[in-house]
Amino acid sequence: MAEERELAVPEGLDGERIDVALSRLLGLSRSKSADLVMAGHVDLDGRAASKGDRVEAGQWLALRLPDPPAPPQIIAEPVPGLRVVYEDGDLVVVDKPAGVAAHPSPGWDGPTVIGGLAAAGYRIATSGAAERQGVVHRLDVGTTGLMAVAKTEAAYADVKRQFKERTVDKVYRAIVQGHLDPLSGTIDAPIGRHPGADWRMAVVAGGRPSITHYDTLEAFAHASLARIELETGRTHQIRVHMSAVRHPCVGDSTYGADPRLAERLGMTRQALHAARLSLDSPSSGDRLELHAQDPADFAEALRRLGGVPSLT
Secondary structure (H helix, E strand, C coil): CCEEEEEECCHHHCCCEHHHHHHHHHCCCHHHHHHHHHCCCEEECCEECCCCCECCCCCEEEEEECCCCCCCCCCCCCCCCCEEEEECCCEEEEEECCCCECCCECCECCCEHHHHHHHCCCCCCCCCCHHHCCECCCCCCCCEEEEEEECCHHHHHHHHHHHHCCCCEEEEEEEEECCCCCCEEEEECCEEEECCEEEEEEECCCCECCEEEEEEEEECCCEEEEEEEECCCCCCHHHHHHHHCCCCECCCHHHCCCHHHHHHHCCCCCCEEEEEEEEECCCCCCEEEEECCCCHHHHHHHHHHCCCCCCC
16 A cells, blocks of 8 residues: 655755655656656645646655555576686576566566576575675676676675675676777776766766776777776766776667667667676685686677777
8 A cells, every 4th residue: 555645845855746745755767756756646726736846844744655656576497608707615606698678677577586596496595685695796787708606695695705806806897989098098987876866877977976987998999998997886887887988898778878889789779798806615615716708799709890809
C-alpha cells in the first residue's frame, strides 16, 4: 500500500520550485521529485500540483509515495560466453562478455554474471545486498573482461578490504577517440551524479575523489589504444574521465562518442576491456595475476584501425 504523508513548507523553501522543495524535504533527486509531481502523486494545498508550481511557506504538501519495487531476484540461467578464468575455495574470476550485467538491478532483465554462476553450480557468498551477493566489484554491461566474485564470507570481507586499501590492481585496454595529449598522464577529477541527468555520472565539484592513470599504447589516424589503470573505482570512472578530456571511448554514446567512428570500427558498445586483475588470495596471501585476451569485437576494431591486438 502506498505511503501517504503531509508536510508543511518551511520558510527556508519559500518561493522554490516544487521539485526543488520536494528534493530537499524528502532527500530525493530533483528528477525523481519531478516524476512524483508529473505522476499526480503530489497535492499542494488540496489541489493537484503541477511541475511549474512554486511553493510558499505554510502551504501543505500531500504526498502519495508509491511502494518501493521488490528487490531484483537472482535468476539462475546459463550465460553464453561467460568464461571462468580462475577458481579456488575463496574466489571465482570470470571473463565477462558484453551485454551481461554484474548482477540483477531494476530495469534490467538480461543475463547477469551472478545468474550465470548460479546456473553453473557455483556457491557464492551471501554478503552484500540480496541481488548482488558476493560481488566485490562490478563491470558495466557494455564493458568486457575480468570480474571477481567471492565464494565465502571471509573472502568477501578480505577482497573488499583490499579494494578499500587500493592494493587491487585493475588494468584496462580502451580504444578512445583522437590522440591523448600528453600521451601518458593522470586524470585527477572528482566524479558524482550528473546534475541534469542522475542516471549518468560526470566530473563535478564536490564529487568523490577519482584518479585514472593512462598510457597510449598505439596511435592511429582517428583513435588511440590506451592502457588505463584505476587508482580509485568510481561508477563509470574511465568512461567519464576519458569523456572529460574529450577522448571518449569509441562506441560510448552515453558519454559523447561519435557514432560514425563506432560504426566504421564495428563497435556496438564502449570499447573498454578489463584486461588484467591482480589481487591477493584471501586464504594463502599469494598474489594472483590474471589476464583476459581482447574480445572479438575489440580485436576487430583494432584490426580495422591497423593495429595488432596484444595482452597488457
